[in-house]
Structures are given as structure tokens and as C-alpha cells.
Amino acid sequence: MTLPRSPLAPPSFPDLPVIKGARFAAIAAGIKYQGRTDVMLAQLDPGSVVAGVFTRSATRSSNVLDCQTKIGLESDAGAAIIVNSGNSNAFTGKAGDGSVAAICAAVSDATGLPETRVFTSSTGVIGERLPHDRITAKLGALSDTLSSTGMKGAAEAIMTTDTFAKGASASVEINGDTVQIAGFAKGSGMIAPDMATMLVYIFTDAKIARDDLQKLVSGLNERTFNCITVDSDTSTSDTLLAAATGASGVDVTDNADFADALHDVFLNLAHQVVRDGEGATKFVTVKVTGANSDADARTHALAIANSPLVKTAVAGEDPNWGRIVMAIGKSGAAADRDLLSIKFGDVLVAENGWVADTYREEDGAALMKEQEIDITVDIGLGQGQSTVWTCDLTHQYITINADYRS
């Protein structure tokens, strides 16, 4: 099945800036898909640092486990990231570990990098042995075609059932010098038996120590990628890698402008993943304020964003605020029925434990017809707040995940 481009997709892939010190290549290795690229290689110059965050799934893939053992190591040798689509190498037992080792060895041979500086990801079908020899056979050609302008091709090579390639960039002026940030992501279209893997790769020519970059990445991840949900299911392969080559010579340690720009790229890519959610026709922002803590606000917001009843109401353009009350009630975080207030966009829907006096059903219904829906809930208890992003739950989600089979 070929899926149509999501109605929530941006009009086109953005022009990404060159990141000094980073080169990219993509190739068709025929792992599963035919007539398209399915492997990308990124090589980072000596002096680059790499930070990352990974799925916490107890059944995470061999690739993720391997990345986690390497991510904290300090090295000036440079680094490589290699990603294939078509096969996730997840739940492939000891054979999966062997595939990762074989790929790392081949990248090391082709690039001269130590194996500890090679990071791998795989995405696609689960439980089938990865034919890694098809990847290793292409490493010479990949290495020979590395290019500073190859990021778009890399973004395309890692797509599985994505309906569009996802890229984003930002630049920061620091004391007259320019630092560039660019990255790409894939997720979360899926067709049985593929997983909704989210993979994210972000590159900058900024100069920053690895631990500082890791701290920044971990913090930003909590406010961006960890605040999106399509269907509450978590992949065994989710990976975010961020590399700083230092090639701009601009030190960004503790620089707030750099952190803001990096946040923008994270958030942009996170939103694009939601915009490619299976069957999505609405982009939904759920903001919760007034909770006892930020953690409580997040619990409420995710309960709303993951509720099948809320998501089907959005799909049906139904201003069904009762389902939001239900989701808050079941979340487990503190709430008081009579202190809640709920808004759709700017329209106050409910307050004081009941529908608002000023609310007119036609106002709510009109707002629900928009493609972008804002649901705001004030819990009325404290200062905690959180924002999460999701999409609606439609017939197309069922079609993608139930009707088509391997």
C-alpha cells in the first residue's frame, strides 16, 4: 500500500544548511524495499562529540543497546552514524547483536574510525534477521560519495512508511559568528508488521563538550520528542543522536541562544513526526496548566492526548469536552472536578465543575473543524504546566494497522 502524503505535512522539504565537519551519503542496498535508497551514512570529522537519548523499552533492539554502551565514551577520532530502513533488527536474538557488530566493523574498515565510534540504527520489519551483508557490501560506495550536501538524501533513505521526509534547521549568531544546526527524523507511519520507530539525527558545527551537549539534548528531549504521542505505543528502536563537529570554532557552552535554536529544531522535527502520524487529519496541542506539579500536568496532558475517546472525538470534529473531563479523572494525577476549566482554542467550554455559562455548542463545533486544535485545561490547583502534541484517531489508522498485513 502506498500512503498518500499526510494532509498535515509541510509543503516541501526545507533547504538545509551545510554543517561544517559533517558529510552524508545514501544508497540503495535492497534490504527490503526496491527502487529506493535504504541506507544512509553520516561521517563526522575528528573532534566531533556525539550525544544521544534512546528508548527505555525493555525489549529494545541490539542497535540501541550497542549505541548506549558507546554514547558516553570520549574520543577525538570523529564518528560515524549508519542507519538502514526496511528491517529493524529488533527481536532478532543473538543474531541481531552479530549484525550490529558486522556493520560496525565494516564502517570502521571503510572510514578508519574505531568501532567504538560507529553508531547504528535499524528501522522496519521486526523479528526478521537483518541481511547485514547487503549493507556492508555497499560501504565502499557510501564512503566514496559522502558529501556535505547529502543530508536530504540521508533523510529520504531512513523513511519506512513515512509519507514525507522530515528536516529542520536553525542558525544562531554568536559574537558575529554563525553556528548552524540541521537535522532530520523519521516516524511514525507504520504498516504491520513494522514498528512506529522514531529516529532523529541532529548536527551542528558548534563547539561544545560532550557532557554539556548530552545535558542539553536530554533536557530538550523531555520537552519535545518525549511530549509527542501518536498512539501511546513505544518503539523498540527509538533513537536520537546529536553531533557537534566544532568546525565553526564557536563555543556554545551555556549559550542560551544556541539552546533556543536547538530547541526549535527538536520541536520542529517532533511536530513533523506527529504530522505524519498514521491516519492523522488533525494536529492537536494539549496544554495543561495549574496542576500541582509539572509532572502532574504532563500526566494529565498525556492522558488526554492518548485517550482513544478524545482522539476519536477530534477525528469526528466533536467538541466533546466530557471526554476530556474523563481523561483528567482517570490520569491518576490530582484534580478537583469543581476547579477545572477547559478551553478549545480561545473558547471557554467548562468551568466550576460544569459547562461554562457563555459556551455555545456551535462555537466549539466551529473550532473542531480546524486542522490545528488547541485544547487547554487549567486544573486550578497549583503552578505545574506541560504541553504535549498528538493527532486524531481515524479510520485510516485502523486501515493502516489492521487491514494490511505482511
Added chain:
Amino acid sequence: MTLPRSPLAPPSFPDLPVIKGARFAAIAAGIKYQGRTDVMLAQLDPGSVVAGVFTRSATRSSNVLDCQTKIGLESDAGAAIIVNSGNSNAFTGKAGDGSVAAICAAVSDATGLPETRVFTSSTGVIGERLPHDRITAKLGALSDTLSSTGMKGAAEAIMTTDTFAKGASASVEINGDTVQIAGFAKGSGMIAPDMATMLVYIFTDAKIARDDLQKLVSGLNERTFNCITVDSDTSTSDTLLAAATGASGVDVTDNADFADALHDVFLNLAHQVVRDGEGATKFVTVKVTGANSDADARTHALAIANSPLVKTAVAGEDPNWGRIVMAIGKSGAAADRDLLSIKFGDVLVAENGWVADTYREEDGAALMKEQEIDITVDIGLGQGQSTVWTCDLTHQYITINADYRS
């Protein structure tokens, strides 16, 4: 929209035994539905004890809050349970509290019972003021028509979007005497903006102290109604009341046969609720063994049973064991990829971190065509186990919850 009877429904409503000391009546009060009954009254003779469990939702209805204040009180006065369908009286602010008070006062007037012995439930549309005067106006007629054979009528009166009335019974011989148990439930069909409220009422003529009945009911509830899930959304009105009239004269304190029989009735009704899940075409039993604890096993089982990807795979008759691995991985409870084993029915699908050597896709595919699907997972770590029941996630679920609006 009139929903067709669920394909998973039992062939007919069972013949329920008379419960000595309990009488039932139902009437059409025109709260919302036309041309059908929508209020039921149960009256229990003096000496009856009542136990209950309730939703833990932070936004639970006025009725639930009122029941919770009364349930622990000891009294020999008898008791009444009154339930309406068509309006849930949930998120109706202080007006909702007033409706409950008005109904309790009217039941007290009609029956001579103290108001503290009147338990109420409401199910149906949320956020609309309950027209409780339509209920109170019928109390004379309800009280006049109470009958020991009225339980089927009562079961029908509390239906909202249920596609069939749900009843179950059991009897126990104790030292030559017979104790009867019978009950009924509603849930969990729903149409926007109704909630998937689950209401359960169980009656027995056994003799037992209130605290002992409460302990029994709370424990059985954990293994039955708290082990079913249709879509992970929790109602603001969920209520289970169990009453023992003592009229048989048979003391069942610490009697294991009685506990088993009561368990059977709980489980039967819980399964019927799943069998009426919105859009359900498959009845799924998820059994997890070998977890570090029973709680961990339950966490894994619910992660599987609530996963939209697992539920759509079942709907699509796809033996997609990778999604089960995913659900275990994300559950948060301990698991080790290489120790898992997964079965569909009797067919071993995966073990040792990979697809089983003996597994043939056609065997899995054949099993998934059945109407009753057993998924068994052994975590391989300890002795903890748990069983939960759910249904599949189909286009009809989306149709019911997104396409039809108030």
C-alpha cells in the same frame, strides 16, 4: 444509530433465580430515551448488607461520591438501589449533588428507608443537568411494582448503548441448603457524548457481615472487573454494588464455595462487558506468567491489552507477535528480551529472543481467525502471573466514537 447485537454476545439473557429478600422494578421515565424503560429500583429487606467498589476517577460523579459516603455504614433498615440511564449526572457541578439528594429523598419517602440507605447510579450523557423530577415522579409506581422476578427488567432499564442486557447467576449448596447469587451489568457500548460507564449490581440471599462481604467483593473485583479493558478509558461513574439479604439463613462467612460462585458471577458479567465492547469482533484473553510479581504481570498484560497496535493486529487477524514484544517492552515492568516466550493459543510463536524454530506463520494466521484469541506470554523471570481480557480495535469503534455526534 442503532447498533447491531455484538457478534460476541451470548445467545440470550439467562434465567435468573429469585433472590429472597430482594425485589426489582423498572419504568420508563423519559429522561432521554423514548419508548423504553430507563429507571430501575431494587429494594432489599431489613437485615441486608451492601458492599461496593467505585471508580477512582478524580472527576467521578455526584452519585459515586454519595455512594462512597454511605457504603461503609452499618444498618439493619434494609436498602434501596436506584439507577437511571440516559444521563450520567457527571460533571454537572453542584446541581448534580442536588439531583442525588432529591432522588434519595424521594426513594426514602416511597420506601420508608432512611436516605443513608439509598444508593444511586446514573449513566448516559455527561455534562447535562439530570432532570431528576422525571425520576422522582415515578417513584410511587416503581415502588408499587417491585417484584422478586423483576431483575431482567432492571437489567434492561440500565442499558445505554449496550447491544445486549447482561445477567449471570450461580447457586451454592452449603450443608444441604442452597444460596443463590444473581446479578446484572451494563457497559461498555458508547456513543458520543456518552461515557463507557460500567455499572454492576449483584444480589445474594446469603448471610454475611458487611465487612466480610466488602472484603470479598474488593478482592474479586481486582481479579475480574479490574482485569478487563476495552479502550483504556475509565468512566467517571463506574460502580459495583453487591447486596446480601441474608434471607436464605445460610451463613457464608469464609466459605470457599460461596466465594468461588460469587467469583463466577463477577467473571461472567465482566466478560459480557468485554463482549459488548464498542466494535468488538474478537474476545481476547491475555495471560502473563513468569513475571517478577503479580503486579508486574498485570502491568505487562494491560500494556498488551491496551496497545492500539496489538488490538488492530487482532482485528486484522494478523499474528503480529512483534507488537506484543513492543508492548511488553514499553510497559515499564521488568522483562528480558531473550527470556520471553509468546504463544497464540497452543502455538509457540517466539522464544529465546526470536521467532520460535517451530513456528509457521500459517499456524498463527489460522488461530487469529478464531473469535476467541488466547495470547500467553511467559516473561521468564519469576512466578508472578495475571490474566486480563479485552477485545479488538476495529473500524466500528471509530464509527461509533467519531462518526456519530450529539
